Amino acid sequence: MIDTNVFQDKKAVYYTLGCKLNFAETSSIGKTLKEAGIRTVRKGEKADICVINTCSVTEVADKKCRQAIHRLSKEHPGAFIVVTGCYAQLKPEQIADIEGVDLVLGAEQKGELINYLGDLKKREHGEAVTTVAKDIRAFSPSCSRGDRTRYFLKVQDGCDYFCSYCTIPFARGRSRNGKIEDLVAQARQSALEGGKEIVLTGVNIGDFGKSTGENFYDLVKALDEVEGIERFRISSIEPNLLTDEIIEYVARSKRFMPHFHIPLQSGCDEVLKLMRRRYDTALFASKIHKIKELIPDAFIGVDVIVGTRGEIPEYFDRAYEFIKSLDVTQLHVFSYSERPGTQALNIDYVVSADEKHRRSQQLLALSEEKTRAFYARHIGKEAVVLMEKSKAGAPMHGFTDNYIRVELPHDDSLDNQLVRVRLGEFNEEGTALKGTILA
Structure with a gap:
């Protein structure tokens, strides 16, 4: 049993990088620490504990994590510094060697961070305690809003897909999830706290049910019956897992919003094969058509990666024209970043940094055009x-x-x-x- 007396009158600062799932988990960590007597710092105060929840989706993300550690160490001298998240899971030794870091926790331990704080005594450089499990099996529940209006309900974690460019299965482990009855209970609690909107988060939420024998469609139906919550949103779902059944249900749902976020990654079939994605452009286009047929005013956000290895100019041009033809609302554009240990590194053709930037700007301009057109159609409504x-x-x-x-x-x-x-x-x-x- 941990002695919470050591935490009385202590103050913490939280810094999160990356996805909505990370923000939800940081918020839950903050809630747990608050219950133990640790309050969040106010403006101008110095923290006793710094919690940094990291991302590692790109090399830029890794760099931002290191910069955040250095900055918080300077802003809060003497603070006990905890680093967790994907970067911590993938490169724990690298983080442990950063001056000022006291504790490095992997994905398996993130949800139990408070149990690792000990007596909050600072370690000397090079002596940070590192606790990272290679085989990530636990599902840590999370439903919190932090400083936001919307609640973020974590329904699933991990991924079994192993796309050629991605390290997420190594950073977050295999696909696993909570039970529907437990997730419904969390949603009901959010309603009691005054929440009106919940965003369902996860790494691959359409894969929900791997560890409980349930499925995402049944989760959606169960949550739709939660009184008090006016709105649910599905944060992101793979096109091959977005079934017609789910689209049809959202179209007639009481509480699920006409809002979809679907990762495409490339609009060229040859590149999708290199990426080891589990669909082609024809399937993706059919999902967009199905949504717009049933919900003409639906917002559709799409993730796209530019400059991946093997994306020759012809392939990008083909992808651009395909994306342009889609009736979608917004593009989230990412430049490909090489990740150690991924299969994509075996592909010979490399896109230059300048060309990645040019392609990114071209798609961002297309995104702005589509978003403004979507907004403009609603003026006066x-x-x-x-x-x-x-x-x-x-x-x-x-x-x-x-x-x-x-x-x-x-x-x-x-x-x-x-x-x-x-x-x-x-x-x-x-x-x-x-x-x-x-x-």
């Missing part, structure tokens, strides 16, 4: 917006059911409230539509 907290005096923002960002004048009473508005023109930054509250 009525919509219900869930408003999010903003800084005093700053405009407030929220999202419609189909994820259009809406701006309203600041009003604290609107925080976490569903507001009916009429959608107006773009704001000055072009990032949202201005709303007018309807009586």
Whole structure:
């Protein structure tokens, strides 16, 4: 049994890099530490504990993690520094050698971080305690919102796919998940806490059920019956796992929003084969067509990687034209980053950094064009917006059911409230539509 007396009057600062799943897990860690008597630092205070939850999807992510460790070590001198997350799982020795780091925890131990804090005594350089399990089996539940309006419910973790460019199966382990009854209970608790929207998160959520003999469709149906939660969103789902059954259910659902996020990665079949993805462009296009047929106003976000090994100019041009032809709303564009130990390193053709940048900019311009066109189609329409907290005096923002960002004048009473508005023109930054509250 851990002695929580050592934590009384202690303060912690949290820093998260990477995906929504990481943010959800950091929020849960913060909640656990708070229950043990450790409060979050206020502006201008020095922390006793720094928790850094890392990402390792690209070399840039690794670099940002190292920079965050150095920065927090300087900003909070003498603080007990804990590093966890994907980078910690993949490169624990590298992180342990960074000056100031006291504890390195892998994916298996992240959810039990408080049990590893000990007496919070600083270690000397090179003596950081490292606890990383190679075989990651545990599922650590998480449903929290941190400083956000929306809750993030972790339903699944890990991945069995082993795409040629990706280290996630090594960083997060094999696919595993919570039980439907437990996840429903977490959603109900979120409703009791005043939550109105929950985003389902995971690494490969369509693969839900591997460890419990259940399936994602049944999870969706069960969550749809949770009273008090007005909105559910599916964060990201593989196209081959997004069944017509799920699309049809969302189309008639009481609470699941007309909002999909689907990773494409490449719009060229030859590149998809090199990536070892489990679908082709024809299947992807059929999913987009099915969504738009049943839910014409659905928001569809798409992940794309540019400059992967083997993506010759002809393949990129083909991918660009395919993506241009899709009735999607927004592209999340990533430049390929070489990851040690991945099969992609065996592919000879390498795309230069300058060419990756050019391709990325070309797709980002296409994304902006598609998003603005989608927003413009909704000007003059009525919509219900869930408003999010903003800084005093700053405009407030929220999202419609189909994820259009809406701006309203600041009003604290609107925080976490569903507001009916009429959608107006773009704001000055072009990032949202201005709303007018309807009586």
